[in-house]
Amino acid sequence: MELEPFLHTAADLIAVPSTADRPDELHRALELVLDVVGGGFTVERFASHGKPSALLYRPVDGPRPPFRVILNGHLDVVPAPPEQFTARREGDRLYGRGAQDMKISALVMAHVFAELAPLLPYPLALQLVTDEEIGGRNGTLHQLEQGVTGQFVVIGEQSGLEIVTDSKGILQARLTATGRAAHSAYPWHGDNALLTIMEAVRALHTAYPLPTAEAWATTVNLARVDTPNSAFNQVPALAEAWLDIRFPPGEPGFDGRGAAQIAEHLGDICGPGVTVAVEHADAPHHADRARPEVKALQQAARAQGFPGGFLRKHGAADGRFYSQRGIDAVIFGIGGAGLHGPDEYADITTIVPYHRALRDLLAAI
Incomplete structure (x- = not known):
């Protein structure tokens, strides 16, 4: 993945004001990321209470498989003044609504999925939702209620390449x-x-x-x-x-x-x-820190020069819907700061290492 073209696409995604009250913009953000992934994949589309989502995986004969790994990203954002929907780069920071939470991580996941899904010896899914900021019940939870399932989930919420195994x-x-x-x-x-x-x-x-x-x-x-x-x-x-x-x-x-x-x-x-x-x-979200995928993710982060330590998050994320079903999910995303605030930004220096760490994780499983 080349960084500069990626940042141009990221700016286009940040420019989409994909807030809960703008259904057309939720669809537009989803379609933009689907275009990044490209063709050759099965794309299941879901909708619940006007909130679209999608599930992508390698074509299979027969019904949808249980996935070895699911990459989960949300494309909706909280409201912001119009100027925050114009990406602004200052040094190693890319400012804009959703830069940290979590359009950049979702876009990286889309690249990794497109690159590796055709090659891996197990089924990998990319789950894109548009309602996490208002609770996730019409995206991730809705898909789970429709039978989507897997063994291990990586949610791209911001973490600075640390690993979040517990959320309130x-x-x-x-x-x-x-x-x-x-x-x-x-x-x-x-x-x-x-x-x-x-x-x-x-x-x-x-x-x-x-x-x-x-x-x-x-x-x-x-x-x-x-x-x-x-x-x-x-x-x-x-x-x-x-x-x-x-x-x-x-x-x-x-x-x-x-x-x-x-x-x-x-x-x-x-x-x-x-x-x-x-x-x-x-209920709270919890993932087993001793399971092999978590250890592999920790090694992948450390290979990129990051501590790969464990975090606990006070905020809730869609991982709780998996945890309630006995499926381990971790949060693992790029660095940055200011989510939901006027100076939200993504740390550009973490984007390529994040991409490499995800690739290393999927190759190690």
Whole structure:
């Protein structure tokens, strides 16, 4: 893979504003990467709730095989101002929305797949999705529900050529409190639902204190507090809070529990007067660091001059959908910084080593 032509294509991909609210642009990003791969492969197309995805593999006689390795990349990005969709190169940095998260890694995966899939003695798949930033349920999860499966998965999320074997679980919940309206001059005649909600949030933060530095611990983010009350001089009779909770493996009350059990656990902490509804709950992601593919990937990273160490990620990624099915998935991607921010960039010096490391991994299996 030649770097300069690759960077021109990368700039074209960054220029596609493939956000969740622009379905045409999601399709355009997907088609651009499919064009990079070229012909000669089976391309299965999927769609769920307007989100397209694709699965590519070497043609076979008969049904789709279980894959020895799946390379997984997402092509959607979070919203950004228009100027961030114009790639900008400064020294060894390529700036732009999606440069680090994760259009560049996905594009490298497409090159590696096109180069090696016809030659490997086992079935290799390239999985391209367009909904990871909004949860991944209509891309990776949808494909798994359609029977796609494999033995080992590499997800190209940013990692600086380190290997992520653990990610926190994620759940989103709504707290609702119902009180009694009254004139604010006579609060003893009412029951303030907002105060009930705030007491519940304080109780949750007492149970799960907010870390002041990085910690492999459960975190409770208060994302929104709302009430339909529209008058200064009225006691609110209804209030709602949105929570985003991240939890490590083995966390009591969350890990290994269903939505109803988690809601009961949160309700016990919040106290009376609060109803808890868990909208989504996904278990933590974990991969066995001792399995041969992980060791081969570590050796491949080290052969490129990188430590190839192990990381744990606080954010969730599509690897959790594989982990829930007993399939080991690791995150392994390029370097860079600033994801989801105004100065997101890819470290250009990591692109070629990343390409070589992926090739070495696939050749070693």
